[in-house]
Amino acid sequence: MAVAAVHAGGIADHIHPEPQGFVRKYLFSIDHKIIGIQYLITAGVFLVLGGLLAELIRVQLMNANGGFMTPDTYNEVYSVHGSTMVWLVIIPMLTGGFGNFVFPLQIGARDVAFPWLNMLSFWLFPPAGLMLYGSFLMGAPAAGWTEYPPMSLQGQAGTSMWCAAIFLVGVSSTLTGINFLVTLLKMRAPGMTYTRMPLFCWAQFVTAPLLMIATTALGAALAALFIERQFGVPFFDPTKGGSPLLWQHMFWFYSHPAVYIMILPVFGIVSEVFPTFARKPIFGYKMIAFSSCSIAILGFMVWAHHMFTSGMAPFLQLPFMVLTMLIAIPTGIKIFSWVATLWGGKIHFSTAMLFAIGFIATFTLGGITGVFLAAVPFDLHAHGTYFIVAHLHYVLVGGSLMGIFSGIYFWYPKMTGRLMSEKLGKWSFWLFFIGFNGTFLPMHNMGLLGMPRRVAEYDPQFQTLNRIASSFSFVMTIAILLTIINVLYSIKKGKRAGHNPWNARTLEWQIPSPPHYYNFKHIPSVFANPYDFNEPLPYRGLEEELTDSPAPMGAH
């Protein structure tokens, strides 16, 4: 690639020229903004596929004796549903998608530290998705997204494909983690100290080491499972001297931090949306940043709370129980700080803000049931039931997915230069909120009264509750489709957004929408943190940024 400085348009810094061909510009791009959008679109496609599988599950559970699918097909459907949502939707959207697009702009960088590595990270992701869905052709994985052996050793050929696919996503995550960490350490604009970084950057800063460290444990576990399935080396098969619990330890050593990989970036999104629409500084900036760090560290020390009934020395349960409960403290600090941010504000209820407020309500419920489950005696009853299903969906749908929607409505104007329809957005929010709670609230009761998870048929006493859940799940699906329609419609028909439609104060809103290829003509200097609405903007060097704005997407 030609390494020529562009001097036209008063650009003094050393900048690579923008590639012109379609392939290098949009397909194999090394631009973090294009890669971010690629992640969001690809993960969006998988959201539709995973959502479709979820609806198949809910249709099957309309009747106590199932009957819509065979039990084997049902097992494949929910296993691929879970794997899709965790590895192909939530993690790629939050880190690869929003992380890539937003935080380099917020710290005043021209790109991430390793743009080529970034492109590789993205391009490991679609093949992994194709492999996971291709596994339906050879018998998809059927032992749930956790794939506990020895069950997964009995699984059909697609289970090996699942190992390979998730391994690829894992490599992609690890590379992204390294890339983001280096970028945030080394490429902040002058004056962008750690206490002046927007909180979304803090969220990514804390998530990056989790991606880097935890995912490697998953990679090792997946490799072992693959080798055992294909070549018969007994890691997990107890009849040959392996240990089924080894898998559970390695899997949860990754998958518990992964819960924070899936929620910390959302904390970041909410911490940007709240001050912007309440027109107030975020309450307790330092405590929010600090609590993210402590959540990440504690998150590595609690994995075995997923295994209280699996079989471990009783005394080992104590530290895992107490450490898990401790996580409630930093999480509580965050939630109280967000609620306090609303106090005394001038709250503007945009769709992004509605999703963020809805997030607080549902995530709080999911967090509280999480503390219940940390208590070993309660977990002895609730483990492996629909109570767990309810809890995890409150955290990952009511939490992560609502945060993602908030982020989409918030940053879409920056990505495309156009506003999404607020009217359609508000319909989408209310239908989603009602549909979500109607679907998952009854599952708490089902679980406590005796309905186990991962069953293709169930005791008839739960049929009414299940029909309520299934009916509301269709409402939720309509809500998600409305947002997708909104995204597609607004690319061409949305109102022009201008560079800063929300009057936000972080750096990405001070440059054109969509931003130039090189982000900033001059790297700005930063003088304070961005949340003081009564002060002038704390940046210098942005005077020329808005002199020639690119056309919004879909312009003729």
Next chain:
Amino acid sequence: MIAVLSVLSILYWWLMAPITSWLPEAVDKAQQIDSLSRFLLASGTALFIIVVGYLLYFSFAFRRRKTDAPDAIGVQIHDNHKLELWWTLIPTIFVVIMAVFSIKIWAGIQLGDNNGMVVEALGHQWFYSFRYPDVHGEITNEMHLPLGVPVTLHVSSYDVIHSFWVPDMRLKADMVPGIINTLRFTPTRPGRYQIICTEFCGTLHGEMNKQYVVIDTPQAYKKWYQGWQQKNAHASDAIPTQSSGAISLAGGDVNAGKMLFTQKCSACHAIAPFAHKVVGPGLKGVLNDPAHPNLVDGAAATPANVAKILQQGYKGDMGQMPNQTANGLTDKDIANLVAFLKSTK
């Protein structure tokens, strides 16, 4: 008002919630666990009301009004150390209380001595079997326990990971092959309580909820126990998989077989042409189908061979079918089923 609501919720959940009318407490440990659950539900509900109450109240009270200037801003405060100290300290104290309470209950459940009456429960795909001291072999229909006698229950598995959960006991232990997990409890309430598998264990995981723990009075238990002892007196210690020898098919009842089919077979087989696969193939006319003259094990489709598969089960490339024991079929049941299958054309 938010405070009043949260106090009311505490009072309701802690003191008045009718948990036992939803789900009886069958053993002593269930009462201990419920006391913790009440505390958790009470404090969790109160916390939820406080957070969401203030969230809604602030959202309403500090909304942007039409009279506000478009660029109006809120009160510019960054933090309040006193407030932050309080909302760090109070949850910390609360977590400590919760941890202490949980550890106290935990110790009562997990740290008992091991001198109860020992019973073993073993998981199979897809049923449970039980072993008792001084009874040969394994029992596969129900598990009986005497009222008021401490029990040490060891659980493990023959194949994949299962779980032993009795909701009315509030206790659960995974059945992991190669590992023995232990539950200790004393039955306190006579009755018949469902055992449910909560760890995914294959195709018919959802069907693994058809066996029961029966808590008897000591007299009834003794009678049941001696009955088993005598019945199994000559059995070997091997798992009793099926009756031995060929099954007499004379006098099979078509209607009884039809009813059995809907109860025991229809989860996997439809009365429909061969190609209508549910888990296994459709079985309509299985004994009269010239296109498929052989059964899954390669033997000719005759009544005796069908009875053999029902008796011994099948495991091979084409999948697997539970045997007579797992399906809970008597020899007479098999004769009825074969008669019914013969009648479908």
